[in-house]
Every structure is written in structure tokens, then in C-alpha cells.
Amino acid sequence: MVFKRSLLAASVAATLIASGAAHATNGYFSHGYGVKSMGMGGGGVALPNDSAMIIATNPAGITETGTQINFDISWFHPVRGYSQTSNSGMFNASAESGSNNFYIPELSASYALNDTSSIGIAIYGNGGMNSDYSGTATSLFGAGNSGAFAAPNSTMTAIYGGGEGGVNLKQMFIAPTYAHKFMDGKLSVGASLLFARQTIQVKGLGAFDNGMYSAAPGYVTGNEVSHSTGWGGKIGVLFHATDAISLAGSYQTKMAMSKFDQYAGLFAEGGKFDIPSTWTIGGAFQVAPAWTLTADFQRINYSSIKSIAGTSTTLGRVKLGSDNGPGFGWSDVNVVKLGAQWQMSPALQLRVGFNHGTNPVGSQDVVFNTLAPGVVKNHYTAGFTYALDQHQELSGAFMYAPDVTVSGPNNAVASYDPSTTTTIHMKQYEATIGYAYKF
Structure with missing residues (x-):
């Protein structure tokens, strides 16, 4: 009962906190969930690693x-x-996004019902289609707002010029979970x-x-x-092929979300x-x-989401907010x-990892992705766990994602200067600390 009351209180608190999460690594998905996984490149679908946060990767692992x-908190610095x-120099511009420090909590718990069945819950976040350009940022489109394609010497203020610009997306997941062992414990299935x-x-x-564009x-x-x-x-399986080899897989469904009513004229399908x-x-x-290696392959199907996958090159011919409206062009x-x-x-475990994700942003969609430059590809990680006693352990992880740039034409001003080229860039740092109590 003490465990259940503690879990309920912690779940409520984390729900309130996690609604402010912000991330951006593999697109806008985190490179990993749970401090132990984060230290190993975000992998471990076949390695529960004595952490209830395995729920976020493979629910069978509990x-x-x-x-x-388990409670983790990350300092994320994109x-x-x-x-x-x-x-011509008419459209030369540059800006760095502000709001570079985010604090991201995660909470997870598991409870063994008996020798073969377990329940658990995980609360965690995604996000990071995030940018925050100040009012002093130079405009991408000159100085006019009578339209995105306004003449460069217009006296009116343009996108990102003379006013704040950017986007902030946050996602929170709550995942109650059940898992069961079969085949004398060799096979586990969870949902x-x-x-x-x-x-x-x-x-x-x-x-x-x-009305021209939206x-x-x-x-x-x-x-x-x-x-x-x-x-x-989400469903998952975990199979111990031998004492030394474990194989696993998981699948998360597409989630049909209610509409962003306040931005029905921006994102596809209203x-x-x-x-x-x-x-x-x-x-x-x-x-x-003393050594365990992990190797994972993950696929994130951004192309199935119209507001994310729709190309921005149709802007001006197809209206924002329409059924097939322009988007970020992510693959x-x-x-x-x-x-x-x-x-x-x-008492001490040490970890290292590497994560490589393909870049979802193509050169033709660079201008629109100044709002959300999620272009990083390589992530280098390290981590540790130290057992304080038989019930408590402290873990840490660090991630560095080197700077990646993507360049492309700014077709909005091509009639004035077809040489205009826009470049977006991003690099990231993340440090995570985690605490686990085992009953």
C-alpha cells in the first residue's frame, strides 16, 4: 500500500511537471528514454537493465x-x-534562437504481481519543434509583411523582423502497462x-x-x-535466445490527436x-x-503525418490549414x-553509446524549418550507475550531438534575388541524473 500511495502521488506530480517537457534529437523524438538507456545511445529494446523506464522503449521489459x-531529470541545451x-545583400539575415535551457523530468514504476506478471507506468515527454527568435532578428523575407513575398524595402514588418518568431511543441505520454512471461521465463510480452x-x-x-495563404x-x-x-x-516482446543473447521488438501505433483549434489555419487538415x-x-x-553490448534499429514514420510531412514548396499554391496543406516536409x-x-x-556500472539518425529535413524545405530545425544526426553518449545500497541507486548520463547544417534556396524571394540561400543549424547537449528505489 505504501508503494501504491507513493506511486500515485509521484504520478500526479510528474504529470504536472512533464507537461513542460521539450526535446529534439531524432526529429522531435528523444534519442532515448530513461537515464540508463540515454547513456547507451538511447538503445536497449532487448535490455531492461533493471529500470522501469523500459516501458517507454519495450513494455515487455518490466x-x-x-x-x-525511477525518477530522472534532464538538462537539455539545444x-x-x-x-x-x-x-545582392538585400536578404542577408541571421538569428540564433533563444530559450536554450530546458529541464525535462521522467517518472516510471513497476510492480511484480507474481513470478510471471507485472504492471507499471511511465510518464515521459517528446517535443522540441522549438525555436524562439527575438524581435530584433533580421527578417528572412526583407522588411515587409503585406505578404511573405513583399518587396524588401517595404516599411512594414516581416516574418521574424520587428516581432517575436518561433514555435514551441510539447508532448507528454502516460503509459500504464501490463506484461507477462511465457516459456518458463524465456519469452515476455507486454502492452x-x-x-x-x-x-x-x-x-x-x-x-x-x-486569405491568400491560409x-x-x-x-x-x-x-x-x-x-x-x-x-x-504500444506492444513489445522480449526473448532470451540463450543465456547471453536477448532479442526484442516493439511497435507504437499512430496516435490520432484532437485538433489544435487555435492553429487551424496553419497545420494541415484544419x-x-x-x-x-x-x-x-x-x-x-x-x-x-562484465560486458554487455546492445544494437537497436528504430523507424519513425513522420511521412504519415500530413502537417509534418507536407512540403512547404506548395505554399502560395496550396493554402495552409487545408487537407493537404503545406508542412515541414519531414521524411x-x-x-x-x-x-x-x-x-x-x-556497485558501479559504466556506459557509452552512439546514436545515428537520418535527417528529416530536405534542402527544399529549409526556410519553413527555421521554425523547427530538427536536423541533428549523430549523438555521442556516456553514463554510469552507482548502487548506494541494496535498495537505492544513482545514475547519470551525458549526450552531445554535433552541429549539423542544411542549406536550400529561399524561393519566396527568388524573383528579387534567385541567389538567396538559407541555412539552418542545430547542436545539442544533454545531462541527466536519475534515482531509483527498489522495494
Whole structure:
């Protein structure tokens, strides 16, 4: 009963906190969930690693985590911005996004019902289609807001010029979970019911807030924070092929979300912003008594979400907010996650990892993605766990994602200077600390 009351209180607190989460690594999905996984490149679909946060990766894994509570908090520091050059110099521009420090909590718990069945819950976040350009930022489109394609010497203010610009997307997931062992414990199967809540706010797109560019003027930019909710599911399997080899896979459904009503004139289908499906397969290999290696492959299906996948090159011919309206032009992302764990002593584990994800943003959609420059590809990670006693452990992880740039033409001003080229960039730092109590 003490465990159940503690879990309820912690769940409520984390729900309130996690609604402010912000992330951006593999597109806008986190590179990993749980401090132990984060130290191994975000991998571990086949390695529960004595952490209830395995729910977020593979719900089958809680059959091996016993009864425990985990709490992690990350400091996430993305550095992103854009620059623009043109032969005439008329459209030269640059800006760095502000709001570079985010604090992201995660909570998970598992409870062993008996030798074969377990229940659990995880609360965690996605997000990071995030940018915050100040009012002093130089305009991408000159100085006019009579339209996105206004003449450069107009006296009116343009997108990102003379006013705030940017977007802030946050997603929170709550995942109650059940898992069961079969085949004398060699095979585990688990399932999570997913509830998602997301919020968004967009600023600085006044140039497009009219009947020429939007199907719903007045619902494009500068409105209050808009909320959306939806449901989905995740299933997972974990199979111990031998004492040294484990294989696993998981699948998360596409989540149909309610519309962002305040931005019905910006996102396709009248404000729809669904969450894409994703699947992961992988293995864990104990190559020596003290060494375990992991290898995962993940697919994130951004192309199935119109508001994310629709190309921005149709802007001006197809209206924002329409059924097939322009979007960010993101393609599907393939992710390879590699990790290694060393049991250095009975109390201390050390970890390293590497995560490579394909870049979802093509050169033709660079200008629109100044709002959300989620272009990083490589992530280098390290981590540790130290057992304080038989019930408590402290873990840490660090991630660095080097700077990636993507350049493309700014077709909005091509009639004035076809040489105009826009470049977006991003790099990231993240440090996570985690605490676990085992009953």
C-alpha cells in the first residue's frame, strides 16, 4: 500500500511537471528514454537493465524489473538558428534562437504481481519543434509583411523582423502497462495503453495570416497556447535466445490527436498534428561476464503525418490549414543505436553509446524549418550507475550531438534575388541524473 500511495502521488506530480517537457534529437523524438538507456545511445529494446523506464522503449521489459520507482531529470541545451545570404545583400539575415535551457523530468514504476506478471507506468515527454527568435532578428523575407513575398524595402514588418518568431511543441505520454512471461521465463510480452497530451504555440507568421495563404485566417500565428489529446498503444516482446543473447521488438501505433483549434489555419487538415507510429528491433549480447553490448534499429514514420510531412514548396499554391496543406516536409527517420555497458565493480556500472539518425529535413524545405530545425544526426553518449545500497541507486548520463547544417534556396524571394540561400543549424547537449528505489 505504501508503494501504491507513493506511486500515485509521484504520478500526479510528474504529470504536472512533464507537461513542460521539450526535446529534439531524432526529429522531435528523444534519442532515448530513461537515464540508463540515454547513456547507451538511447538503445536497449532487448535490455531492461533493471529500470522501469523500459516501458517507454519495450513494455515487455518490466517482467524483469521487479518492484521499483525511477525518477530522472534532464538538462537539455539545444543551440539552433539560421543564416541567409544573397549576392545582392538585400536578404542577408541571421538569428540564433533563444530559450536554450530546458529541464525535462521522467517518472516510471513497476510492480511484480507474481513470478510471471507485472504492471507499471511511465510518464515521459517528446517535443522540441522549438525555436524562439527575438524581435530584433533580421527578417528572412526583407522588411515587409503585406505578404511573405513583399518587396524588401517595404516599411512594414516581416516574418521574424520587428516581432517575436518561433514555435514551441510539447508532448507528454502516460503509459500504464501490463506484461507477462511465457516459456518458463524465456519469452515476455507486454502492452501499454498510451495517453498523449500536446501543446503548441506559434509566433511570427503574420505574413501568412491572410486569405491568400491560409484556409482559416486568424488561426495561423500569435494565438494562445493550443491543446490536443489522443490515445494509442504500444506492444513489445522480449526473448532470451540463450543465456547471453536477448532479442526484442516493439511497435507504437499512430496516435490520432484532437485538433489544435487555435492553429487551424496553419497545420494541415484544419489543425491536425497526429503523432507518428514507430517501431524498434534489437538485441543485447553479453560478450563477457562484465560486458554487455546492445544494437537497436528504430523507424519513425513522420511521412504519415500530413502537417509534418507536407512540403512547404506548395505554399502560395496550396493554402495552409487545408487537407493537404503545406508542412515541414519531414521524411521518415531511421535510427541506429549502439551501446556498451561495463560492470566495473559490484556497485558501479559504466556506459557509452552512439546514436545515428537520418535527417528529416530536405534542402527544399529549409526556410519553413527555421521554425523547427530538427536536423541533428549523430549523438555521442556516456553514463554510469552507482548502487548506494541494496535498495537505492544513482545514475547519470551525458549526450552531445554535433552541429549539423542544411542549406536550400529561399524561393519566396527568388524573383528579387534567385541567389538567396538559407541555412539552418542545430547542436545539442544533454545531462541527466536519475534515482531509483527498489522495494
